[in-house]
Amino acid sequence: SEVNLINLMHHVIDRFEMSNKQENIQFKRKLPDEIISITGDRDKLVQLMDNMISNAVKYSPEGGVITVALKKEKQRVIISVKDEGVGIPKENLPHVFDRFYRVDKARSRSLGGTGLGLAIAKEIVEIHGGSIWVSSDWGKGTTFWFSLPVNGEVVNTHD
Ligand code: ATP
Ligand code: MG
DSSP: OEEEHHHHHHHHHHHHHHHOGGGTOEEEEEOOSSBOEEESOHHHHHHHHHHHHHHHHHTSOTTOEEEEEEEEOSSEEEEEEEEOSSOOOGGGGGGTTSTTOOSOHHHHHHHOOOSOHHHHHHHHHHHTTOOEEEEEETTTEEEEEEEEEOOSSOBOTTO
8 A cells, every 4th residue: 555654754753753752762763754655565665664663672772863764766765774882793694684684692592582583674675676785884873775776757746
């Protein structure tokens, strides 16, 4: 069905903002004030945003800033989730989307999780016809990017 992507993103970020007060994580939203509608499965797209933002929160330091952005292109949008966390060493980057893969076993164990979040995220992006990738600076932070194809034209609410 038709999903309003911007509403969906605000909805997921709002939820994290309300539940993560104690870690002092700050969210920055760079989202256009438009209706961007895509054909997809709303629950799965919520889970996708959830998995991406929960990682950013989990691997952020106290007081870290998480920037969620959406950029329009002609046929697709590109969404990025950027954090100021520990980062991922270059040699581990190719494996982070593998099922059950976790970078630093000791660190990851103390933070909890199964290593499935990104594998599920990749699957959801791909069934929607998009792709997902990551860039990271060890010690500086990580940015996950994913693209999703949009339906027809993007409608501007102010026109
Ligand atoms: P789950 O999502 O199943 O609860 P998880 O978060 O460990 O567990 P993934 O979301 O699949 O699993 O992430 C895989 C691994 O990639 C993580 O264990 C972590 O080592 C690394 N990782 C993922 N996101 C980040 C991030 N934003 N910053 C640093 N490392 C990350
Ligand atoms: Mg995860």
